[in-house]
Amino acid sequence: MKLLVIGSGGREHAIAWKLSKSNKVDEIYCAPGNGGTALEEKCINVNLNSIDEYLSFAKENKIDVTVVGPEAPLVEGIVDTFKKEGLKIFGPDKKGALLEGSKAFAKEFMKKYGVKTAEYETFTDFEKAKEYIRNCAYPVVVKADGLAAGKGVVICEEEADAQKALEDFMVKDVFNGSGKKIVIEEFLNGVEASILSITDGETIIPFISSKDHKQIYDGNKGPNTGGMGVIAPNPYCSDEVIKEFKENILEPTLKGIKNEAMDYIGVIFFGIMITEKGVYLLEYNVRMGDPETQAVLYLMESDLMDIIMGALNKDLANINIKWENKHSCCVVVASEGYPSSYKKGYPIEIEDNLESKVIAAGAKLEEGKLVTNGGRVLCVVAKGDSLDSAREKAYRDVEKVKFQGNYYRKDIGELINN
Known part of the structure; x- marks a missing residue:
């Protein structure tokens, strides 16, 4: 093929x-x-x-x-x-892709089909949104409605933070139209999990769970990024959590896809929050996550082409996806200054004796050599019989990847309680 x-x-x-x-x-x-x-x-x-x-x-x-x-x-x-x-x-087709393309559409879809999610309000009027944030409970989450390269969600601890987010999104238009409509959402306290899955519109098969680490600094400090590392499976996704996820999120989502006549053959990614009050859906993505994909596919034993053909042939009900009984750890190596401004074009040196898989992100080939070409430059992905073993291998090999100003978090998989 x-x-x-x-x-x-x-x-x-x-x-x-x-x-x-x-x-x-x-x-x-x-x-x-x-x-x-x-x-x-x-x-x-x-x-x-x-x-x-x-x-x-x-x-x-x-x-x-x-x-x-x-x-x-x-x-x-x-x-x-x-x-x-x-x-x-x-x-997915254009209609199905709206589940990620519009936060407002996604929240309305969740509400319509009984998908368990946080309370929310949608606004297109800046003054009305401002009035709402004066009286709402904090913390609160402000989301740009449209695509914002993973940066359109702000957790606001107090009114001043929410005011700034509204001004950035709706007035300054930092996302070129994607933040003109916003969703203000109840803040959920708990542990996040990512569950990639595949659907043919009739069946959804979840992949193994994973946990992304969004913030730039150790200890989950600093601004959000596109993701600084991932572990899989997520230690907090117990059998009980997965059962609740399937009943309250996955199954009503599949019902909605069918009822809305979406031509949905592809990946559906569930970003969930595990709280004391149960499992809630934070958002849908209509493609594989990054860097979740790197950690999850590294543990897949099955042939990915067979799985994709099963979806295209609407035969997922007869597909059984096999996974290695191991853990993976993916550490992102970024450019100095990311997620703000950073320089490109630095030569990348990778030693030969790596046990891990190196996945390129913001890197290009120039005259046969890799050079930096983005904020998140490389991902080092390792697997082991335990999470500790996978982490140890990943961090041992991260030290064998070098370029000027390289930066990575030292605690991927360590702070699994937040």
């Missing part, structure tokens, strides 16, 4: 790497890919950046299946465009 994988981050390198392990796959075109995919077996980077370009390439090169990594093309309707042309593509 010939595949097209759309995207350029760590998630897409992990997907391409995992798909390359399938004996059913001959070639994987990564559009545009990164320095890691350029070096991966069976993978070829192609400089494509728009739906029209992806479509033309897929037709001209007789691509068997296109796999969409990031959310933006899904929200723009790439799946609808490809299917009109009779091409196989893995991802």
